[in-house]
Amino acid sequence: MAEQARKTLEERAQMTDLERLRHSCAHVLASAILRIWPDAQLAAGPPVDSGFYYDMELDHRISPEDFERIEAEMKKVVKENQKFERIALSRQEALEMAKSGKLGGLSERSEPSKFKLDILENIPDDEEISIYQNDEFTDLCAGPHVGFTSKCKAYKLMNVASAYYKGDSNNPQLQRIYGTAFPNKTELAAYLEQLEEAKKRDHRKLGRELELFTIDEEVGQGLILWMPKGAVVRQALQDFISEELAVQGYSQVFTPHIGKLDLYRTSGHYPYYQDSQYPPVVDRETLKGLADEGCGCAELSNRLEAGEIDGYLLKPMNCPHHIKIFAATHHSYRDMPVRLAEFGTVYRWEMSGELGGMTRVRGFTQDDAHLFCTPDQVEGEIIGCVNLVKKVLTTLGIKDYRVRVGLRDSDSTKYVGEPENWDRAEQSLRNVATTLQVPFTEAPGEAAFYGPKIDFLVKDVIGREWQLGTVQVDYNLPERFDLSYIGSDNESHRPVMIHRAPFGSMERFVGVLIEHFAGHFPTWLAPEQVRVVPISEKYHEYAETVLAKLRELKGLRVTIDTASEKVGAKIRLAQLDKVPYMILIGAQEEESKQVSIRHRNRGDLGAKDLSTFLEDVESEIRERSL
RNA sequence: GCUCAUGUAGCUCAGGGGUAGAGCACUUCCUUGGUAAGGAAGAGGUCACGGGUUCGAAUCCCGUCAUGAGCUCCA
Numbered sequence: 153m154a155e156q157a158r159k160t161l162e163e164r165a166q167m168t169d170l171e172r173l174r175h176s177c178a179h180v181l182a183s184a185i186l187r188i189w190p191d192a193q194l195a196a197g198p199p200v201d202s203g204f205y206y207d208m209e210l211d212h213r214i215s216p217e218d219f220e221r222i223e224a225e226m227k228k229v230v231k232e233n234q235k236f237e238r239i240a241l242s243r244q245e246a247l248e249m250a251k252s253g254k255l256g257g258l259s260e261r262s263e264p265s266k267f268k269l270d271i272l273e274n275i276p277d278d279e280e281i282s283i284y285q286n287d288e289f290t291d292l293c294a295g296p297h298v299g300f301t302s303k304c305k306a307y308k309l310m311n312v313a314s315a316y317y318k319g320d321s322n323n324p325q326l327q328r329i330y331g332t333a334f335p336n337k338t339e340l341a342a343y344l345e346q347l348e349e350a351k352k353r354d355h356r357k358l359g360r361e362l363e364l365f366t367i368d369e370e371v372g373q374g375l376i377l378w379m380p381k382g383a384v385v386r387q388a389l390q391d392f393i394s395e396e397l398a399v400q401g402y403s404q405v406f407t408p409h410i411g412k413l414d415l416y417r418t419s420g421h422y423p424y425y426q427d428s429q430y431p432p433v434v435d436r437e438t439l440k441g442l443a444d445e446g447c448g449c450a451e452l453s454n455r456l457e458a459g460e461i462d463g464y465l466l467k468p469m470n471c472p473h474h475i476k477i478f479a480a481t482h483h484s485y486r487d488m489p490v491r492l493a494e495f496g497t498v499y500r501w502e503m504s505g506e507l508g509g510m511t512r513v514r515g516f517t518q519d520d521a522h523l524f525c526t527p528d529q530v531e532g533e534i535i536g537c538v539n540l541v542k543k544v545l546t547t548l549g550i551k552d553y554r555v556r557v558g559l560r561d562s563d564s565t566k567y568v569g570e571p572e573n574w575d576r577a578e579q580s581l582r583n584v585a586t587t588l589q590v591p592f593t594e595a596p597g598e599a600a601f602y603g604p605k606i607d608f609l610v611k612d613v614i615g616r617e618w619q620l621g622t623v624q625v626d627y628n629l630p631e632r633f634d635l636s637y638i639g640s641d642n643e644s645h646r647p648v649m650i651h652r653a654p655f656g657s658m659e660r661f662v663g664v665l666i667e668h669f670a671g672h673f674p675t676w677l678a679p680e681q682v683r684v685v686p687i688s689e690k691y692h693e694y695a696e697t698v699l700a701k702l703r704e705l706k707g708l709r710v711t712i713d714t715a716s717e718k719v720g721a722k723i724r725l726a727q728l729d730k731v732p733y734m735i736l737i738g739a740q741e742e743e744s745k746q747v748s749i750r751h752r753n754r755g756d757l758g759a760k761d762l763s764t765f766l767e768d769v770e771s772e773i774r775e776r777s778l
Numbered sequence: 779g780c781u782c783a784u785g786u787a788g789c790u791c792a793g794g795g796g797u798a799g800a801g802c803a804c805u806u807c808c809u810u811g812g813u814a815a816g817g818a819a820g821a822g823g824u825c826a827c828g829g830g831u832u833c834g835a836a837u838c839c840c841g842u843c844a845u846g847a848g849c850u851c852c853a
Contacts, residue, residue: 740812
C-alpha cells in the first residue's frame with residue numbers, strides 16, 4: 153500500500169519530538185527485554201499513533217504479568233542515563249554484527265540476529281546504514297532518538313499481542329509488546345484517564361446498557377439483534393435517508409436476501425470470493441442425490457465451483473439484484489441516470505477474529521444504491537452522492553472524519569475499463585474531494601479493480617478507523633452483465649455504474665454513532681424522547697392527561713414513570729437512560745396547568761405551558777437539531 | 779484464521795480442590811417524597827460447554843465455543 157511505502161531516511165528524520173521519544177522508549181524496552189531474556193530475537197520497534205511497540209521472537213510467552221518485571225528493568229535503563237549514540241557503518245560491518253548476534257542484542261550471541269539480517273538485506277544499496285547504541289544494546293536503526301535514556305520518564309506497557317513478521321501471514325508470528333510514552337507523568341496520566349473515559353463510550357457497553365442491540369451466541373457470531381430501542385434509532389436514520397433519496401430522484405426497490413450461484417458466477421464473485429461468503433445453499437433433493445452417490449464435501453465444493461450443481465448464495469452485496477432490475481427494462485439515454493436504492497441486507501463470512509460489536513459483523517444492512525449513468529453523467533452523480541454523505545455527516549455533527557480517494561496504481565494492468573474514463577472519474581473524485589473542505593488523502597492502489605472510489609473514514613473510541621460512507625465507480629459489472637442503453641445516436645451504449653452508501657452499513661454506522669454521542673442521541677434519534685415523571689401517586693391522573701396530550705404529537709416517543717420512588721430516583725433513572733426531556737408533574741403543575749421541564753444536559757428549565765413545550769420539541773425533531 | 783488473555787446471577791465483579799457470594803437491577807410490602815440512589819423482605823446461578831485427574835472439580839489439566847486486544851483480511 154502506498155500509505156505504508158518504505159520511508160526515506162529524510163522522511164524518518166522528520167519524526168516529531170513525541171515520536172522520537174517513543175522510538176527511544178522502544179529501545180529502552182528492547183534493552184530491558186534483552187537483560188531478562190538475552191536470547192530474544194528482535195524485529196522492529198517503531199513509534200505509532202498511541203505509543204510504540206517492539207516485535208520479538210522469544211520462547212517465553214510474555215503475559216501482562218511480566219510487565220512489572222520488564223518495567224522495573226526499563227526503569228533501571230532510564231536511571232543509568234545511557235547515551236543514545238548514532239554510528240554509521242558499512243553494510244559489511246553491519247552484516248558481521250548481525251551474524252554475530254550483537255546487532256539487536258547486548259553482546260555477541262550463539263545465534264545470528266536473523267530479523268536484523270533480513271532487514272539489512274532489504275535496505276536499498278544507496279541508503280546509509282546506521283546503528284544506535286545505548287550502553288551495551290546495539291540496534292540497527294535509522295533514528296532519530298532523544299539524547300539520553302533519562303528522557304524516557306513517563307511510559308507504560310499497555311498490552312502484548314502478536315503480529316506477523318513484516319505483516320505477512322506467511323511469516324512467523326512474533327510477540328509484540330505495546331507501550332505508550334509521554335514527555336512527563338502528568339501527560340501520561342491524562343492519556344490513561346482519557347482511555348478510561350473512552351471505554352465508557354464504547355458502543356458495546358452502551359449498546360447493552362441502553363438496550364440498543366444484542367448478539368446471541370445461539371443466533372451466531374457477528375449477527376446483530378436490534379432491540380426495540382436500537383430499532384427506533386435505525387428507523388429514524390433510514391427515514392432521514394429516505395427523505396433525501398426522494399429529493400435526489402432515487403427509486404426505492406426491494407430484493408431477496410439470496411440469489412442463484414449463476415448470478416454470482418456472472419458477477420465474478422463466485423467462486424473467487426468464496427472464503428468470505430457463507431457456504432452455498434443446495435436444495436434437499438440434490439443433496440440427497442449426491443449423498444446417495446457417496447459424494448463428499450470436497451467433491452460437493454468442486455462441483456459447485458465447476459457449475460455442475462446449482463445452489464443459492466446469501467447475497468454478499470446488492471449490486472447483482474439491482475443490475476437485474478435495471479436490465480429488466482430497456483433504457484434510453486433520456487431516462488438516465490437510473491438510481492436504484494435499497495436498505496439491502498448482505499452476509500459476509502468475516503474471519504472470526506475480525507468480528508466485534510456492531511462495527512465488524514457477518515450480516516449487515518447497507519443503505520445501498522446503484523446509479524446507472526452515461527459516461528458524461530458520472531461526475532455530476534459523484535457530486536450528488538458525495539453531497540449526500542456530507543449532509544449525513546453534517547446533520548449528525550460528525551466533523552472528525554477523513555476522506556480517502558482510492559486511485560489506480562501507476563503501473564498496473566489489473567484494472568478494467570478505458571483509461572480515459574478512469575482519468576475522468578479519478579479527476580472527478582479529486583475535484584469533489586477538494587470541495588469538501590476536509591483533509592483528504594489520495595491513495596494510489598486503493599481503487600478497486602473495477603473503478604476508483606472515495607471513502608469516508610471515522611475513528612471509534614479506541615482510535616480504530618472505520619470506513620463509513622463510500623462512493624465507488626464501476627466499469628466492470630455493466631460489462632459482465634452486458635448492460636446497455638440506447639444513446640441519442642440510436643446506438644447501444646454501455647452505462648457506468650456508481651455504488652454508494654452514505655452510512656456504509658446501518659450496523660457500523662449506528663455503532664460509531666453511539667460512541668460519537670456517548671449514547672446521548674439528539675432528540676430526533678432518541679429511542680425515548682420525553683418521560684413524564686409524576687412526583688407521587690396523587691398526581692398520576694393529571695400526569696396521564698399530560699401523557700395523552702404529548703401523544704397527540706404523532707410519533708413523539710414518550711413514556712411515564714409511575715414507580716413508587718422519590719423524584720430524585722426517577723430523575724436519576726431518566727438521566728441514566730439518557731432521555732432528553734423529563735416532565736415533572738406535582739401539585740404546582742396540577743394547580744397552574746403547566747409542566748416543569750428538565751433537560752438531560754441543561755438541567756431544570758422551569759415551568760412552561762405544555763403547548764409551548766410541544767412546539768419546541770416538534771421543531772427540534774423536525775429540524776433534526778443536535 | 780493466528781497469538782495472548784478472559785468466561786461465576788440480567789449487569790458489574792469477589793472468591794477458589796470440600797458442594798455458591800456482594801452491589802445494582804428484578805418481585806412484593808411499607809413509604810407519597812420537588813430535580814441524579816427512601817426502607818424492608820423475597821426470588822434468582824449445573825460457576826460457558828464437553829472430557830480428564832481426584833474420594834471429591836466452579837476451582838487443576840485437555841478440547842470446544844464465545845468475548846476482548848493485536849495481526850492478517852475487508853469484493
